[in-house]
Amino acid sequence: MTYAIQADGLEKRFGDTQALAGVSITAQPGTVLGVLGPNGAGKTTMTRILATLIEPTGGNAQVAGFDVVKEAHKVRQLIGLTGQYAGVDEMLTGTENLILIGRLLGLSRRASKARAAELLERFQLTEAAERAAKTYSGGMRRRLDLAASLVGRPQILFLDEPTTGLDPRSRNGLWDIVRGLTADGVTVLLTTQYLEEADQLADDIVVIDRGQIIAHGTSDVLKAQVGGQVLEVRPVDPADAGTVAKIVGELAESVPEVHDELVTTPITDPQLMPAVVRRLDEAGVNVGELSLRKSSLDEVFFALTGHHTDDIEAEADELAQAANKEGASA
16 A cells, blocks of 8 residues: 555654654545644654655655655655745735746746636635735735645645644634545645644544654544543632542542642543532532533643643754754755
């Protein structure tokens, strides 16, 4: 079988920093592979290797069956890339940006104009087509940036945190676009910090922490592994927090976190909630707050690694600077 994306043991060092430490992934054609992790985890480094922007220190990778190092020129003909921040020329109009990309890809002026008009309509930017991109909202710029990556009709699209900084409406709009692309047979590698985003879009998910894959599976598999929901209980009397933690821990067979009298623990069985209520009532504990919600990325990471995402944020800026320097010189 020829995978759309296949990487085996990818490694990457920037000086003394190990950005990737043996990452292996596969993506089937026409699917979305979600790569989940916080800043500094290695998501962008992996994406840039697969998109032929930088070379790995070790391991190998193929995109559409072509080696990303030895056959980089063939890979580039088949892929599109949208980075974390919009890369359009703000002084050009929406139409001019897309025509420029078309011409750079070797399309005739007529074909470039036709493709630009088609994409502007698809991304609901026709009314703003003749306005300078600097006048666009954040969501409009992201849509234009994504449109630019599709001018060459790529078979495989790399989306590196495409919804960063977007409001919920713009984010949902981009989700719809991604669903439409896969319906057309495009393979998408989507990096994200948001569990909900991977849950909504990805057919398969890998979780990266400090350059290594720590979990892999469908959304349902990961939820079952780390606890699909989180139970939160806050007693009316702060002095009862210890009793609440003891009862919740016994029923959930876990060690709950207690912060500002709020007792929190991941659970896999939603029927645990009424059981907790009964036990607290029997213990004479009055509850001021009780909720059951989906796990956050931070909680998933804590369950999988024993540390929170904030613990590695300090490494992200240094790693990004090193990666940008190498990418610029490549």
